[in-house]
Amino acid sequence: MARNKIDSSVLDTYAQNTWCPGCFNFVIEAVVKEVILEISKKESKIEDFVLVSGIGCHAKIVDYINTNSFYSIHGRVIPVATGIKLANPDLKVIGFEGDGDAYNEGVAHLVSAARKNTDITVVIHDNRVFALTTGQYTATSPVGFKGKSTPQGSFEKPFNPIELMMTSGATFVARSYAGNPTHFKQVLKKAIGHKGFSFVEVLQPCISFFNPAKFYNEKIYKLEDINHNSSNYKEALTRAREWDYANGKGDIPIGIFYQTYRSTYEEIILKGKKLANSKLSKKFKEILKEKI
Numbered sequence: 108m109a110r111n112k113i114d115s116s117v118l119d120t121y122a123q124n125t126w127c128p129g130c131f132n133f134v135i136e137a138v139v140k141e142v143i144l145e146i147s148k149k150e151s152k153i154e155d156f157v158l159v160s161g162i163g164c165h166a167k168i169v170d171y172i173n174t175n176s177f178y179s180i181h182g183r184v185i186p187v188a189t190g191i192k193l194a195n196p197d198l199k200v201i202g203f204e205g206d207g208d209a210y211n212e213g214v215a216h217l218v219s220a221a222r223k224n225t226d227i228t229v230v231i232h233d234n235r236v237f238a239l240t241t242g243q244y245t246a247t248s249p250v251g252f253k254g255k256s257t258p259q260g261s262f263e264k265p266f267n268p269i270e271l272m273m274t275s276g277a278t279f280v281a282r283s284y285a286g287n288p289t290h291f292k293q294v295l296k297k298a299i300g301h302k303g304f305s306f307v308e309v310l311q312p313c314i315s316f317f318n319p320a321k322f323y324n325e326k327i328y329k330l331e332d333i334n335h336n337s338s339n340y341k342e343a344l345t346r347a348r349e350w351d352y353a354n355g356k357g358d359i360p361i362g363i364f365y366q367t368y369r370s371t372y373e374e375i376i377l378k379g380k381k382l383a384n385s386k387l388s389k390k391f392k393e394i395l396k397e398k399i
């Protein structure tokens with residue numbers, strides 16, 4: 108089929124959708140589909156994409172998009188995505204994780220991927236709650252969050268994922284908002300185009316268990332509107348620290364906080380493998396000579 112003739116229905120699946128009516132995951136899904144289609148028409152094919160999910164409401168996204176996908180387990184999106192990328196570096200690998208998935212269960216993998224600079228994109232559906240299991244607090248729930256496991260309010264201090272990713276060495280760090288699909292689309296395209304580990308946190312109000320949409324609409328502003336310099340680490344870190352996840356103080360910047368470049372994990376590993384192979388074959392040649 109001619110690339111420019113592909114229409115969005117090719118990405119639809121027959122899976123029955125079980126998200127709550129009005130869930131912001133619908134917005135994320137629609138944007139991801141648009142981006143895959145746009146990239147597929149220009150520079151690659153739909154089959155070049157591999158989507159990897161964890162477990163949770165967010166994870167169902169891979170059931171609803173018709174391309175290669177791997178439904179992994181809670182907190183283990185990154186090891187699976189890394190393996191796929193190492194096996195075939197030509198693929199475009201995108202991981203979808205919940206906040207419980209990425210920031211609680213699988214936080215070590217997130218830090219490692221940022222440090223290693225694996226060339227994958229990770230999208231975090233940050234609804235700041237374990238949604239599928241009906242409303243327990245996560246590592247980004249605000250102090251005082253009342254849910255099933257914290258009826259009197261959570262007392263734990265959440266961390267700031269943007270700051271964590273920056274200090275862990277991520278080469279592309281962004282935040283967007285599911286209430287602003289245009290913005291998310293722009294950010295996601297740049298994240299996929301980035302060579303290296305790209306991290307995109309999407310603030311996603313959960314209409315059933317934690318819905319700060321009104322608060323987000325009042326507090327969010329775009330980094331693009333203040334001419335933020337995303338190559339300046341110090342400036343980016345100041346912006347990353349502007350909003351306090353614990354008490355909601357400060358305005359909420361969205362956009363690309365930081366972007367830089369260095370060798371990717373696969374480049375280094377595959378170069379090492381080639382070297383190892385060439386040394387190995389030399390040794391084999393010597394052994395063969397001895398035997399002849």
Ligand SMILES: Cc1ncc(C[n+]2csc(CCOP(=O)(O)OP(=O)(O)O)c2C)c(N)n1
Pocket residue numbers: 161162163164165166180181204205206207208209212232234236237238239240245
């Ligand atoms: C290893 C493992 N731990 C815990 C669970 C139980 N579990 C399933 S979904 C879920 C919550 C998911 O929350 P989050 O990752 O934030 O995704 P959301 O549902 O909010 O999109 C949990 C704890 C599991 N399935 N596997």
Ligand SMILES: [Mg+2]
Pocket residue numbers: 163205206207232233234235236237238245
């Ligand atoms: Mg969640």
